[in-house]
Amino acid sequence: xxxxxxxxxxxxxxxxxxxxxxxxxxxxxxxxxxxxxxxxxxxxxxxxxxxxxxxxxxxxxxxxxxxxxxxxxxxxxxxxxxxxxxxxxxxxxxxxxxxxxxxxxxxxxxxxxxxxxxxxxxxxxxxxxxxxxxxxxxxxxxxxxxxxxxxxxxxxxxxxxxxxxxxxxxxxxxxxxxxxxxxxxxxxxxxxxxxxxxxxxxxxxxxxxxxxxxxxxxxxxxxxxxxxxxxxxxxxxxxxxxxxxxxxxxxxxxxxxxxxxxxxxxxxxxx
Amino acid sequence: xxxxxxxxxxxxxxxxxxxxxxxxxxxxxxxxxxxxxxxxxxxxxxxxxxxxxxxxxxxxxxxxxxxxxxxxxxxxxxxxxxxxxxxxxxxxxxxxxxxxxxxxxxxxxxxxxxxxxxxxxxxxxxxxxxxxxxxxxxxxxxxxxxxxxxxxxxxxxxxxxxxxxxxxxxxxxxxxxxxxxxxxxxxxxxxxxxxxxxxxxxxxxxxxxxxxxxxxxxxxxxxxxxxxxxxxxxxxxxxxxxxxxxxxxxxxxxxxxxxxxxxxxxxxxxxxxxxxxxxxxxxxxxxxxxxxxxxxxxxxxxxxxx
Numbered sequence: 001x002x003x004x005x006x007x008x009x010x011x012x013x014x015x016x017x018x019x020x021x022x023x024x025x026x027x028x029x030x031x032x033x034x035x036x037x038x039x040x041x042x043x044x045x046x047x048x049x050x051x052x053x054x055x056x057x058x059x060x061x062x063x064x065x066x067x068x069x070x071x072x073x074x075x076x077x078x079x080x081x082x083x084x085x086x087x088x089x090x091x092x093x094x095x096x097x098x099x100x101x102x103x104x105x106x107x108x109x110x111x112x113x114x115x116x117x118x119x120x121x122x123x124x125x126x127x128x129x130x131x132x133x134x135x136x137x138x139x140x141x142x143x144x145x146x147x148x149x150x151x152x153x154x155x156x157x158x159x160x161x162x163x164x165x166x167x168x169x170x171x172x173x174x175x176x177x178x179x180x181x182x183x184x185x186x187x188x189x190x191x192x193x194x195x196x197x198x199x200x201x202x203x204x205x206x207x208x209x210x211x212x213x214x215x216x217x218x219x220x221x222x223x224x225x226x227x228x229x230x231x232x233x234x235x236x237x238x239x240x241x242x243x244x245x246x247x248x249x250x251x252x253x254x255x256x257x258x259x260x261x262x263x264x265x266x267x268x269x270x271x
Numbered sequence: 272x273x274x275x276x277x278x279x280x281x282x283x284x285x286x287x288x289x290x291x292x293x294x295x296x297x298x299x300x301x302x303x304x305x306x307x308x309x310x311x312x313x314x315x316x317x318x319x320x321x322x323x324x325x326x327x328x329x330x331x332x333x334x335x336x337x338x339x340x341x342x343x344x345x346x347x348x349x350x351x352x353x354x355x356x357x358x359x360x361x362x363x364x365x366x367x368x369x370x371x372x373x374x375x376x377x378x379x380x381x382x383x384x385x386x387x388x389x390x391x392x393x394x395x396x397x398x399x400x401x402x403x404x405x406x407x408x409x410x411x412x413x414x415x416x417x418x419x420x421x422x423x424x425x426x427x428x429x430x431x432x433x434x435x436x437x438x439x440x441x442x443x444x445x446x447x448x449x450x451x452x453x454x455x456x457x458x459x460x461x462x463x464x465x466x467x468x469x470x471x472x473x474x475x476x477x478x479x480x481x482x483x484x485x486x487x488x489x490x491x492x493x494x495x496x497x498x499x500x501x502x503x504x505x506x507x508x509x510x511x512x513x514x515x516x517x518x519x520x521x522x523x524x525x526x527x528x529x530x531x532x533x534x535x536x537x538x539x540x541x542x543x544x545x546x547x548x549x550x551x552x553x554x555x556x557x558x559x560x561x562x563x564x565x566x567x568x569x570x571x572x573x574x575x576x577x
Contacts, residue, residue: 067296068292069292071288147332150333151331151332151333152332154331154332154333154335154336155332155335157336158332158333158335158336158338158339159335159339160332160335174398177400177401187358187359188356188358188359189355189356189357189358189359189360189363189364189367190355190356190358191303191353191354191355191356191371192354192355192356192400192403193300193303193304193354194300195354195398195400195403195405196303196352196353196354197296197299197300197303199352199354199396199405199407200299200303200309200312200352201292201295201296201299203350203352204309204311204312204315207315207327207348208311208315210327211315211319211324211325211327214325214327215324215325219325220325220326221325221326221327221328221345222325222326222327222328223328223330223331223332223335224328224329224330224331224332225327225328225329225348225411226329227329227348227350227409229394229396236398236399237398237399239396239398243348245327245328247325
């Protein structure tokens with residue numbers, strides 16, 4: 001390799017420069033590639049932002065043989081995630097971040113009480129290297145995004161910027177099947193329309209809510225959407241449909257479109 | 272909701288929400304019956320199509336770059352489900368279930384004014400409902416620049432980057448094909464497994480496998496013919512069981528193959544040369560396209576009737 005090691009780095013290698021920084025220390029959970037690409041995108045990490053929330057999820061009863069949304073539980077899953085995320089965002093605002101990248105949102109069950117859930121949101125606060133404020137969210141606060149550093153760089157080079165992490169949740173009770181109903185279908189393959197329609201309704205509610213959040217954030221679209229199902233603490237016929245993604249807006253003048261390189265297609269010879 | 276709330280009547284708000292829910296469920300059931308898209312889904316898709324609602328894409332940001340360079344525009348997330356009770360045959364139900372889900376997915380794509388559905392994932396929710404399985408497809412409907420909406424959008428079970436790569440090579444991924452077959456073998460002579468004889472081929476079982484596999488590949492071909500001139504088989508699922516009943520052994524062999532169908536022009540040149548590159552992605556990279564696109568066949572030892 002013929003590339004020069006910068007003077008600053010050389011001095012540190014030679015031991016000429018002390019490791020003590022007057023300007024403070026940044027914290028992040030970046031990998032090496034992530035760190036380099038976030039900087040390449042023009043941003044500097046300033047610190048990890050954390051928000052957590054321990055939430056007591058209420059109880060809701062559903063009729064045994066009925067499809068329905070369990071709105072009390074939906075609201076709980078929403079409210080608790082919202083609390084964790086807004087606390088994380090408040091921390092970022094306090095440290096003057098323009099945005100948070102690589103947000104990881106996780107849910108943990110607490111051992112001693114099945115109704116207690118712990119929600120944790122953690123991400124790395126970043127500032128624009130040249131103090132550009134155009135990357136902030138529509139309300140002037142830091143943007144949030146669950147995209148990794150690599151994805152963040154890619155997104156900017158696709159001509160978009162992240163605005164807000166958006167999500168939609170629907171906790172749903174799927175009806176049980178009566179014994180008589182099951183007997184009628186012996187010897188035939190038939191669709192259980194009741195179950196099919198339960199999936200449709202629950203999924204639609206979750207997607208709708210996520211889309212509404214993106215609309216409220218004045219976004220053009222939502223990228224990296226994941227729609228999945230999970231059951232956290234509930235009975236076997238209760239599932240949560242959860243949609244999550246990053247709402248994005250096209251870049252206006254932050255990166256001129258002509259500066260965006262054309263991608264090169266790669267056929268990997270690795271398996 | 273507190274304990275004492277149970278004795279109170281529902282509030283007006285709750286009642287209204289309940290009524291809305293009932294109407295929504297009735298509408299979904301009606302749509303399933305008539306083979307149409309449920310009203311609420313239709314409304315969302317039309318909103319996204321006209322740009323009134325934000326677009327929704329399961330694409331990664333890296334894929335958005337390809338979208339920009341190849342004129343592909345995400346519209347909305349589309350999905351379809353068929354929850355099938357297999358009172359007749361579990362194995363053959365897979366063909367039936369995915370086929371139905373595929374048709375419904377295509378209907379949603381038409382409603383979204385799409386040319387294609389990309390990144391289609393096969394999913395199954397495991398609820399403890401006896402003898403039944405959920406066949407769900409989720410993907411992103413996209414339109415291609417300067418093309419009118421297609422009356423029959425193609426369904427691509429590959430992620431966007433792979434889709435673009437295939438297109439550049441003049442190959443169009445067109446959908447899913449399923450081949451499924453099973454057979455029961457009754458061991459009348461009681462010598463199919465030959466467990467007592469040392470090294471020897473269990474011929475009857477070999478032949479059983481042979482027949483079942485050939486039949487499922489035949490079914491796959493038959494199923495794929497209407498969609499393209501080739502398949503890339505990505506799921507190969509097989510099981511064999513021994514069942515003992517009235518001191519007689521019976522064997523069940525079943526085989527399911529799921530494949531992406533492609534429409535390829537033989538001998539089309541590939542426009543790229545090979546270059547070395549460094550991939551900055553940490554861990555799994557989208558370049559290799561090894562993202563798992565299904566979780567419906569995770570276990571190879573699942574119980575179930577035929």
